[in-house]
Amino acid sequence: MKKLSLRLRLIIFFTGISCLIWAIAGFVSWHESRDKADEFFDTYQMVLARQLAAADWNGVSPSLQQITNHLIDNIKNAEDEDEAIGFAVFNQDGRIIFHDNENGRYFHFDNQAEGRFVDLRIDDEDWRIVFLRSADGKFMIAVGQELEYRDDIAWDMAEEFMLPWGFGLFALLTLIIIMISLEFAPLRKLAANLSARRSDDLSPLPETNLPQEILPLIRALNRQLSQVEDLLRRERSFISDSAHELRSPLTALKVQLEVVRLSADDHTARDNALQKLEAGIERSARLVEQLLALSRIESSLGEDMDAQSLDWPQIISEIIGEYEAPAADKNISFRCRPNGIPPFENGNPVLCALLVRNLVDNAVKYSPRGAHVEITVRNGELRVINSGTSITPDNLSRLGQRFFRPAGQKETGSGLGLSIVSRIASFYGCRIKFNNDKKGFCVSITPLED
Amino acid sequence: MRILLIEDDTLIGDGLKIGLEKLGFTVDWFTDGLDGQEALYQAPYEAVILDLGLPGRDGLSILKHWRNSRRNEPVLILTARGDVDQRIAGLNSGADDYLGKPFSLLEVQARLNALIRRQTGQLSPQIFYRGVSFDPQTKKVCKDGKEVTLAPRETALLELLLHNKNKVLSKETIENKIYSWDDDVQSNAVEVHVHHLRKKLGRDIVKTINKIGYIMEDV
Numbered sequence: 001m002k003k004l005s006l007r008l009r010l011i012i013f014f015t016g017i018s019c020l021i022w023a024i025a026g027f028v029s030w031h032e033s034r035d036k037a038d039e040f041f042d043t044y045q046m047v048l049a050r051q052l053a054a055a056d057w058n059g060v061s062p063s064l065q066q067i068t069n070h071l072i073d074n075i076k077n078a079e080d081e082d083e084a085i086g087f088a089v090f091n092q093d094g095r096i097i098f099h100d101n102e103n104g105r106y107f108h109f110d111n112q113a114e115g116r117f118v119d120l121r122i123d124d125e126d127w128r129i130v131f132l133r134s135a136d137g138k139f140m141i142a143v144g145q146e147l148e149y150r151d152d153i154a155w156d157m158a159e160e161f162m163l164p165w166g167f168g169l170f171a172l173l174t175l176i177i178i179m180i181s182l183e184f185a186p187l188r189k190l191a192a193n194l195s196a197r198r199s200d201d202l203s204p205l206p207e208t209n210l211p212q213e214i215l216p217l218i219r220a221l222n223r224q225l226s227q228v229e230d231l232l233r234r235e236r237s238f239i240s241d242s243a244h245e246l247r248s249p250l251t252a253l254k255v256q257l258e259v260v261r262l263s264a265d266d267h268t269a270r271d272n273a274l275q276k277l278e279a280g281i282e283r284s285a286r287l288v289e290q291l292l293a294l295s296r297i298e299s300s301l302g303e304d305m306d307a308q309s310l311d312w313p314q315i316i317s318e319i320i321g322e323y324e325a326p327a328a329d330k331n332i333s334f335r336c337r338p339n340g341i342p343p344f345e346n347g348n349p350v351l352c353a354l355l356v357r358n359l360v361d362n363a364v365k366y367s368p369r370g371a372h373v374e375i376t377v378r379n380g381e382l383r384v385i386n387s388g389t390s391i392t393p394d395n396l397s398r399l400g401q402r403f404f405r406p407a408g409q410k411e412t413g414s415g416l417g418l419s420i421v422s423r424i425a426s427f428y429g430c431r432i433k434f435n436n437d438k439k440g441f442c443v444s445i446t447p448l449e450d
Numbered sequence: 451m452r453i454l455l456i457e458d459d460t461l462i463g464d465g466l467k468i469g470l471e472k473l474g475f476t477v478d479w480f481t482d483g484l485d486g487q488e489a490l491y492q493a494p495y496e497a498v499i500l501d502l503g504l505p506g507r508d509g510l511s512i513l514k515h516w517r518n519s520r521r522n523e524p525v526l527i528l529t530a531r532g533d534v535d536q537r538i539a540g541l542n543s544g545a546d547d548y549l550g551k552p553f554s555l556l557e558v559q560a561r562l563n564a565l566i567r568r569q570t571g572q573l574s575p576q577i578f579y580r581g582v583s584f585d586p587q588t589k590k591v592c593k594d595g596k597e598v599t600l601a602p603r604e605t606a607l608l609e610l611l612l613h614n615k616n617k618v619l620s621k622e623t624i625e626n627k628i629y630s631w632d633d634d635v636q637s638n639a640v641e642v643h644v645h646h647l648r649k650k651l652g653r654d655i656v657k658t659i660n661k662i663g664y665i666m667e668d669v
Binding site: 253269 | 459461462464465466468469472473530550551552553554555556
């Protein structure tokens with residue numbers, strides 16, 4: 001189910017709570033009013049009953065009733081007020097000898113109730129009746145009042161009390177609704193702004209005019225946006241760099257193919273061009289492979305896939321095994337000391353192997369004939385040194401940049417190997433350093449100093 | 451026609467050198483920017499093919515250096531980037547034309563020919579001289595409407611003399627123009643080529659100026 005908007009929920013909540021409190025207050029005040037009314041009318045009834053009890057009822061006969069009825073009616077009409085009071089006078093036999101000519105005539109005699117208030121049901125109406133013995137003890141006086149009247153009085157009192165509060169409540173709710181709407185206006189504007197955005201718009205959201213509670217959220221969102229923008233920019237530049245880098249091998253293929261065509265009757269030239277064509281295809285394939293590896297690293301480095309304890313000597317010896325044949329062709333020998341403390345101990349073995357393979361591949365490719373390639377793991381450092389090679393300071397500073405290849409390379413390469421190594425190293429909190437050692441060109445992977 | 455090629459990519463450079471030589475050019479190829487820059491001062495080149503993304507020294511700086519030292523050889527720049535900005539920068543630095551990678555060898559040839567034609571002030575692509583017609587793009591030579599087959603060096607010599615009509619070219623200049631640094635030059639090579647040209651296109655096609663050199667003169 002869709003959740004209602006915060007604004008609507010707040011309005012509903014405030015309205016509900018206010019109405020509930022108002023209703024409780026109303027109920028309590030009605031209850032209090034009724035208690036007060038009960039107290040008041042009980043006293044009133046008792047006073048009336050005492051006055052009637054003080055009268056002398058000897059010799060009162062039903063004939064007197066006829067006379068007084070008229071009189072009582074007149075009094076009641078004159079006062080124009082019906083307090084729903086009735087009375088009756090009983091003799092010792094329990095017979096009514098006098099009443100108010102209204103409800104009193106229906107009162108029942110109750111001998112047990114002397115001096116007490118009793119609730120009785122008379123003619124389908126609830127009455128509260130007090131019984132009192134006359135001064136001479138011969139008569140019983142009953143004064144009663146209809147309970148509904150008391151309720152009406154209590155209700156009227158409560159109503160008079162609650163009505164102004166009701167208006168107050170209405171005003172309060174109106175103000176609350178207006179205030180909530182006003183307070184939520186910046187949020188609504190923000191939401192509208194967000195939904196009206198183009199999908200590629202990654203510019204930050206405005207941080208002005210926002211409540212303190214939302215500001216951290218927007219800041220976090222803006223941070224995220226800028227990271228996404230950064231990522232996208234890198235991705236775009238990677239794609240555009242890759243596309244540009246593919247142009248060179250494509251040009252080479254095209255030109256060499258044309259040379260093949262032109263050399264129809266020159267077999268040496270044709271064979272030479274075909275060989276170059278093959279090298280060009282190899283180079284393009286390698287470039288594509290490296291690009292893929294790099295893009296996989298970029299996309300998967302977010303979370304370390306299958307980090308596990310790395311067996312560096314094992315990885316290094318496997319890679320050296322792979323390069324034995326090409327190294328033997330150039331009479332290159334390996335020296336290997338893989339048992340020291342590595343630059344990082346846990347990681348993905350595939351990435352780690354990719355790192356070592358790229359370093360060994362470079363070392364074998366760019367070493368002169370008869371060189372030594374030294375691979376050392378020691379004191380938290382991985383070093384690959386190839387003897388007989390040195391690199392100019394200018395090129396040294398550009399090594400590791402994507403697609404950079406020093407001038408005059410005879411070997412095929414993509415210019416991506418070291419940037420792959422550097423990317424993997426930095427993921428494991430390490431950095432790559434290049435320098436010309438006295439033994440030769442040295443690449444080392446060391447943890448970043450904190 | 452001797453061309454200076456400065457391109458660091460070995461496969462492209464090799465293809466261009468061999469391909470252009472097959473098409474009748476004489477090509478000196480350098481992979482390093484600084485070496486290439488100095489090479490222009492060492493031999494007479496008809497045109498230069500210059501890659502912009504060079505190690506050692508980048509193409510634009512080389513070009514500016516040449517233009518500042520008043521070298522006006524036509525320069526064709528090669529760019530890997532499709533950026534309009536880079537092309538504009540290249541042309542503004544004194545380049546005469548540009549080609550974006552990937553390009554075709556034949557397009558390089560056509561652009562070189564156009565550049566050389568413009569340089570020598572020639573308007574039509576075909577050159578006519580004493581009943582001989584020559585097409586620099588196809589290297590086709592016709593004598594009185596009939597096609598004549600020439601060896602590559604003979605074509606190069608003919609083209610060179612045609613482009614420098616009414617100018618005496620010394621034997622040394624001719625050697626420099628039609629041979630690259632990589633070629634072994636026999637001491638009588640130019641005489642042999644001139645002899646063949648006369649045999650195929652008529653005795654009076656090339657005039658020998660004693661002890662100075664050779665000339666093609668308008669009638």
